[in-house]
Amino acid sequence: MTQGLRYTGPIYRPPSEAHSLLVQATIGCPWNKCTFCMIYKKGPPFRIRPVKDIKEDLLWAYNHYGPDIQTIFFPSGNTIIMKTQDFVDILHYTKHLFPHLQRITIYGSAQYIAQKTVDDLKKLADAGLSRIHVGLESGSDTILAHVKKGSTAALQTTAGCHIKQAGIELSEYILLGLGGKQYSTKHIKETTKVLNNINPDFIRIRTLLPKINTPFLEEIQKGTFTLLSPHEILQETYTLIKELQVTSYIISDHYTNYIQVQGTLPQDRETMLSTMRTALKNDETSFRKPYIGTE
Numbered sequence: 428m429t430q431g432l433r434y435t436g437p438i439y440r441p442p443s444e445a446h447s448l449l450v451q452a453t454i455g456c457p458w459n460k461c462t463f464c465m466i467y468k469k470g471p472p473f474r475i476r477p478v479k480d481i482k483e484d485l486l487w488a489y490n491h492y493g494p495d496i497q498t499i500f501f502p503s504g505n506t507i508i509m510k511t512q513d514f515v516d517i518l519h520y521t522k523h524l525f526p527h528l529q530r531i532t533i534y535g536s537a538q539y540i541a542q543k544t545v546d547d548l549k550k551l552a553d554a555g556l557s558r559i560h561v562g563l564e565s566g567s568d569t570i571l572a573h574v575k576k577g578s579t580a581a582l583q584t585t586a587g588c589h590i591k592q593a594g595i596e597l598s599e600y601i602l603l604g605l606g607g608k609q610y611s612t613k614h615i616k617e618t619t620k621v622l623n624n625i626n627p628d629f630i631r632i633r634t635l636l637p638k639i640n641t642p643f644l645e646e647i648q649k650g651t652f653t654l655l656s657p658h659e660i661l662q663e664t665y666t667l668i669k670e671l672q673v674t675s676y677i678i679s680d681h682y683t684n685y686i687q688v689q690g691t692l693p694q695d696r697e698t699m700l701s702t703m704r705t706a707l708k709n710d711e712t713s714f715r716k717p718y719i720g721t722e
């Protein structure tokens with residue numbers, strides 16, 4: 428019997444998994460190059476935990492919390508990179524221990540999802556994987572290359588479509604302001620195009636906030652990148668919601684955003700746009716100041 432659930436390095440999970448059991452399947456991020464991301468910049472180096480260790484933690488959770496766990500999230504960044512058969516094994520064991528599970532979710536980047544076939548993803552779906560959270564960030568190749576995302580619009584589209592084809596729910600994250608003033612229009616236009624092509628189940632809106640220990644912050648400090656103002660960010664949100672041709676649920680469930688909007692497209696479009704128009708009438712000084720994140 429292990430001594431509690433074992434965690435190594437930073438543990439992040441989507442806000443929607445706040446009440447989920449967190450069992451670490453991987454440590455760190457195998458990519459770790461995105462210039463706006465500080466999570467694993469100080470380590471630990473990426474590694475996949477042995478299946479045996481993950482199962483021990485699941486068993487510990489079963490012995491301490493009982494069989495009625497409803498949702499499980501397997502951190503850290505990019506658990507999708509695990510060998511398909513190993514993760515299928517873990518998913519079967521998880522469902523065996525917790526028969527009332529309603530959702531099992533992970534993070535996955537497009538470049539690692541693309542290493543799986545649709546058949547691989549279907550095996551994961553059949554074994555119980557219900558949702559993958561993917562950082563699209565932008566649909567512009569120019570911006571994706573600039574922030575060293577390691578993917579392109581085409582790769583993001585393929586990865587997203589494969590997830591949906593496999594019958595797994597897809598949550599795509601976008602980062603407002605990522606193109607700065609120079610590429611704001613391009614950012615929204617091309618992000619909208621990728622999202623329209625994928626039609627994910629969820630679109631989660633985040634706003635660029637410079638974090639410590641990131642190359643992005645250095646660009647801002649050197650003056651080679653200019654952050655958008657609150658009104659410019661709200662305008663990006665407005666255009667995105669106006670132009671999206673999807674049936675996704677949109678949610679801005681994050682502290683980085685200037686205002687919260689949520690609803691399902693297309694039926695809630697006008698309500699969300701109206702919220703944005705009202706917010707745009709507020710003086711810029713009424714919104715939070717741009718600040719440097721500390722975590």
Ligand code: SF4
Pocket residue numbers: 456457458459460461464465466467504536562
């Ligand atoms: S893939 Fe995700 S966790 Fe890894 S560096 Fe990029 S944003 Fe950070």
